[in-house]
Amino acid sequence: MKPAPFAYVRPSSLSEALTALGEDPDAKVLAGGQSLLPLLSMRLAQPSRLVDINGLPDLDHVDVTDEGVRVGALARHSAVLASAEVERVQPLVTLALRHVAHATIRNRGTTVGSVVHADPASELPAVLALLGGSVDVEGPRGRRTVAAEELYVGPLETSLSHDEIAVEAFFPALGPRSGVAFEELARRHGDYAMAGVAALVEVDGDDVVSASAGFFSVCERPTVVDLTCAEDPGEAALAELEPSADIHASLDYRRQLVRVLTPRVLAAATEHARRRAHG
Amino acid sequence: MTTRLFGQRVERVEDQRFLRGRGRYVDDVLVDTHAGTLHAAVLRSPHAHARIVGIDVEAVLDLDGVHAVWTHEDLPGPMAEPLPLLIPHPALTHGRTQHALARDEVNYVGEAIAFVVAEDRYVAEDAVDLIRVSYEVLPPVVGIDAARAATCAVHDDVPDNVGARMEQRNGDAPAAIAAAPRRISLDLMIERSSCQPMEGRGVVSRWDPDTSRLTVWSSTQTSTGVRGCVAARLGLDLDQVDVITPDVGGGFGVKINHPWPEELLVPMAARALGRPVKFTEDRREHFISSAHERGQVHHVEVGFDDDGRVLGLDVMFWHDHGAYSPYGLIVPIITATQLLGPYKPGAYRVRFESLFTNTVMVTPYRGAGRPQGCFVMERTMDAIAAELGLDRAEVRAANFIQPDEFPFDHGLVFQDGRELEYDSGDYPASLHKIKELIGWDGFPALKAEAAAEGRRIGIGLACYVEGTGVGPYEGAHVHVETSGKVKVAIGLTTQGQGHATVFAQIVADELGVPLEDVEVVSGDTRRMPYAVGTFASRAAVMSGSAVHLAAKAAKDKALRIAAEALEADVDDLEIVDGVVRVRGTDASLALGTVAVLSNPLRYAFDEASKLATQFVVGDPGKPPVAEDDEPGLEGRDFYSPQRATFASGMHAVIVETDPDTAEIRILRYAVVHDCGNIINPMIVEGQIHGGVAQGVGGALYEKMEYDESGQLQNASFMDFLMPYVTEVPGEIEIDHLETPSPLNPLGIKGAGEAGVIPGSAAIAAAIEDAEGIAITSMPISPSDLFALRSRKETP
Structure with a gap:
């Protein structure tokens, strides 16, 4: 688990960094390295050059x-x-x-x-x-x-x-009449989730004006679903999502988690929005 | 009087070093740049089953920094032969072992094919990538079902994939079952897992051309075992080989198998190249090339009466042995025998088939076949209780061996080839304690309360017996130096258990010296060339007894010399705080001075030694060293028991399952543990904590996800889910029972593996209780539980 050989540059300006990146179509940007370095160590990624941007000024704001x-x-x-x-x-x-x-x-x-x-x-x-x-x-x-x-x-x-x-x-920023909530279910503390949902709800008085949810660890890319008028938000979300199975969660189970988490997170976001709206 | 340290919560002398990051592991050996250490990497098979058509290493030798590459055809003499089958057994009719580097065929993803030595591990891995192997891919056998179906074979000359068939019986179980008033049958399964010590395997070796000696540092559980193998395969005299086991970052069984290919290849390369060579296994290699365990499928037939007493028990199981069987039949034999736990069925028959599959080989992992046996027996007890509508604890109690029935002979043969005869135990007392500890009798009320709130909770109980401290022997050497410091050498290795503490406790008690004056060295063949190894919960029993005997020998000698010097009777002497005293007088002699007197000298090399020179001591009429004596204040002794001693215990667990997400949460975990007389309760409890953590892992998280082509899908800590501290119960409630073993001088039983054994059995029982769904396969994930629920709703 040692990376294959690669060139390493640590530019001190953005233009140098862009040049270093532009010169080499197999170059990769290195920032925190928490995803890239394991890929390198397992030789799943073998970039010819790493452009380490940690030396660039004024980017940690x-x-x-x-x-x-x-x-x-x-x-x-x-x-x-x-x-x-x-x-x-x-x-x-x-x-x-x-x-x-x-x-x-x-x-x-x-x-x-x-x-x-x-x-x-x-x-x-x-x-x-x-x-x-x-x-x-x-x-x-x-x-x-x-x-x-x-x-x-x-x-x-x-x-x-x-x-x-x-x-x-x-x-x-979160609007004054909007609320958010977030929940995910992982096998272990800190693991990637088996399914996760973030919700954003806007209210007018007690009425929900808009409601949507962002799903991760469910489909092949992060997916946002508008659930404003959904009677059964879990099923409504599933109608828009194409969940996939992996070794930690079967397709049926992942669908179940969407069914359970979606209404829960929407309700929490609605509650949050109402609290904010009523100041 | 000095306080007796045996039984005290003495703080571990190892911890200062370990907690401050000052442990010294194999990878820390020969790290200086001027040591000139070279680094090895291994080309491993990407296929589960393939014939090797050709290997082209040409490109490797052109790579800067590469020193050498070996394939099977380069291996000299005995190095080219298959690795030893360590524990042969008459029933293992088709035992197979791999070669240090594959010859002609590979049988699992990860099998070693070529060995590269280079300036550093980076270059070595680059070189491995350049080796071109042509394969003829063969159909793989993955999993027990495929092995039994035998539509293809792992080894051509074993067409049914059966490496061994074995049967043991006591009485006529099928007849007893047929005649029993009640009968049930069960099909049960446990998945594969593995040890995953924090430190993987590692080997460093240096050849000294001036003295023609080879030094090998290995992260092993048996330095003497490795030494024997290295000498034999490299054609060296045993005397030319030293094996040193420094600190070991966990073993859990995987490091008792030996020699691993690298344990031979690294010394071979070091000798050939004249430079030290190091191999440090990485995590991916550990997953795909070190051993796994656990995978078994069981079929149980049981006959019983209306009180739940088992009249006949008939078990047939299939053991997934992986591609090779270097460790013989130890794991399935332990399953077959230890399955019985604390119970005495009227008649018992057990049969197993040990099956080859194209997966990583199987050798013992902490518990070594017992978690499977315990799962099967305890699931059977729960099934009997369910069938009869009886309390699960009562059914167990009805089947216990009673305290007055010891020694109890099961009429079977255990893993060490000796009778399965339990030496002592008190199972009814343990059951009483565990029921009190977990609140067994009050649980139905709690469960009803929870149900009223829409919550599902369940309780489970599991009992086990563990044969610990198997032979053949261990030894110890105790040396009192003239400073009064005591140096102790034991031959088995240590991988974090606290040996340096507990053995020092025993020596300090016996010799009457302060604990801090005792230093224990382990796993160094230069200090103790006769030893077996650290496995089977045997260190405390075996080395503990040997240390006690050796310390006693040193003490006897000290008292004899002191009696002469003090002109007193031996029976009037005592040793307190390192000083020999004549009871009731002021006459005394420091133990260090006794050590001086034990070694008649010609030369006074320091002030103290003047006491022992030729014009000062000795009877001029006698030889300075008597005929039956030796110079020096030392004791050396060995302990060799007739058979294992049997520890026992019971776990009870309360879980909660989420009605929506099927998450499984452990609410309480209680342990009652009986390992005979306890040397250090804190260390025993530490063993239990670690064991329970691994038990939780085996029950709820860990499994080897092989796909049908034999690729391990989760060969990393991202996807192989070892529990974090956040997944293990925050508090493990422990109560002890101390039923001494009559088999050894200190009444000790082993404690190392116990904590892991009943985890899956107890947790499965609790989930079953919470859900009302039969749990027959472990581990179980939320996704699995959800599937079981769905199946129940739509049968």
């Missing part, structure tokens, strides 16, 4: 405004999780991060890395998608913003091109 939360590419999960401001402006990010692996991994792993690694089992892609967030990307053609709904193409696959670096993720 966690900026919170009334608009939302902007997380730099080098901000660690633990830094985002520790921010009371993040929790105030978009509590779903905090709720989800509590379930990301273990403390030692969160100390090193980056939130943006997790967002663009696009593992269908991870929490943050589903959260970004549910909230309608986006990723800012730098590339040879300049900076662009990619909406979450256009980001996730397939398992471990995004619409980013090889020579681009995600520099920032944006999680929109």
Whole structure:
């Protein structure tokens, strides 16, 4: 379990990093390394070059405004999780991060890395998608913003091109009449979930104006389902999802978890929204 | 008087080192850059079953940093032969072992094919990737069903895949069942798991051309065993080979099998290349090339009366042996015999077939066949209780061997070739304690309360007996130095159990010295060349007894010398805090001084030794060392028991199952444990905690997910789910019973494996109680439980 040979560069500016990446079509960006390094060690990934962006300046920010939360590419999960401001402006990010692996991994792993690694089992892609967030990307053609709904193409696959670096993720703030909730079921504490659901609900008085849920560890990519008028949210969600089986959860069981978790999380988000709306 | 340390919660002397990261493991040996250590990697088969058509290593030799590569055809002399079948048995008619490097055929994914030595492990792995092997892929046999069906064979010359068939009986079980008023049958299954010690296997070796000596450091459970194999295969005299086992980061059984291919290949390479060579197994290798255990399928026929007394028990089981059988039939024989637990069926017959499959081979893992046997017997007890509508504890009590029936001979032959004869025990007392501890009689009320809240809880109970401390022998050497410090050497290895503490307790008690003056060394063939190994919960019984006897020999000698020096009668002497005293007087002599006097000297090398020089001591009319004596204050003795001593215990567990998600949560876990006289309760409890954690793993989390092509789908800690501390009960409630063994001087029984044995049986019973669904296969996941519920609803 030692990586195959690779070249290693640690640029000190974004333009150097983009050049290093552009020069080599088999190059990979290294940030926190919590997903990439195990892949390298098992030789499941054999990039010819690692572009370590940890030396780039001004990328570890966690900026919170009334608009939302902007997380730099080098901000660690633990830094985002520790921010009371993040929790105030978009509590779903905090709720989800509590379930990301273990403390030692969160100390090193980056939130943006997790967002663009696009593992269908991870929490943050589903959260970004549910909230309608986006990723800012730098590339040879300049900076662009990619909406979450256009980001996730397939398992471990995004619409980013090889020579681009995600520099920032944006999680929109939670509206004053909106609420969120999050629940996942994992075999062990800190494992990838067998199924997970995040919910976003907006109310007007006691009425639900909109309700949607983001699912992870259910299908091949993070999936958002609009459940605003659903009478049976679990079944309504299942109608839109294509769950897959793995060694930890059969197809039937995964469907059962969607059936159980979806109404539970929607109810909790509705409750949260009502509490916020009533101030 | 010095307080007796035997039985005290003495803090482990090892922990300072371990907890501060100062343990020294095999991978820590010869790490200096000037040591010139080379590193090995192994090419392993990607196929479960294939013929090797050709191997091309050409590209490897061109790679910078590669020193050598070996395939089977490069292996010299005995190295080319199949690895030893360590424990032959007449019933093992078709025993098979692998070669150090595969010859012509591979029989599991992970089997070693080529061995590369390079400047570092990175280059060695690069080199492995460059080896080109052409395979003719053969159909694999995966799982017990496929092995029994035998549409294809693992080994061409074993067409039915049956390595061994064995039967044992006591009485006529089929007749007793036929005549019994009640009868049931059950089909039960336990999946594969494995040891997964924190430290995998590891070997380092250095050849010294000046002295023609080979040193091997191995993370093993038997340094003497490895030494014998290395000498034989490398064509060296035993005297040329030293095997040292430094700290070992867990074994749990996988390191008792030997020699692993690398334990021979690394010394071979070190000698051939004239440089130290190191192999450190990585986790993936541990999953696919070290041993597994557990996988068995059982069919039970049982006949009983209306009180639940078992009149006849007939068990047939199929044991998945994997691709090879180096450790003989130890695991299935233990299952066959220890299945009986604390019970005495009227008649018993057990038959098994040991089957080859194209998977990693099976050798003992903590519990060694007992968890399966316990699961089968305890599920049978629960099924009898359910059939009769009786309390599950009562049915067990009706079948117990009674305290006045010891020694109790089951009329069977145990794993050590000796009679299965229990030496002592008190099962009714254990049952009483476990029922009190868990609140057995009050549980139905709790369950009803929970049900009223929409919650499902259930309780389970499981009993076991464990034959511990099997022979043939262990030894100890106790040396009192002239400083008064006591150096103890034992031959078996230590992998974290606390041997340096418990054996020091025994020596300190016997010799009357402070605990901190005693130092215990283990697993170093230079210090104790005669030893067997650490397995079968035998260290405390075997080495503990040997240490006691050796310390007693040293003490006897000390008293004899001191009596002469003090002109006193031996019977008037005592040793307290390292000083020999004449009781009731001021006359005394430090034990260190006695050590000086024990060694008549010509040369005074320090102040103390002046006491022992030729013009100071001795009777000029006699030789300085008497004819039947030796210089030095030492004791050396061996302990060899006639048969194993049988520890026992009972676990009770309360679980809650989620009606919606089928999650299974352990609410309480209670253990009553009887390992005879306890040397150190804290260490025994630690063993129980670890065992219970592994039992929970085996019951709820761990299994080897082979696909039909024989690829292990979960060969990493991401997908093979060992429980974290968050998955193990926060509190394990423990009560002890101490029924001494009459077989050894200290009345000890083993405690190492016990904690894991009844885990699956007890947890299955509790889930069954909570759900009202028969649990016949373990482990069980929420997904599995959900499937069982669905099947119940739509039969």
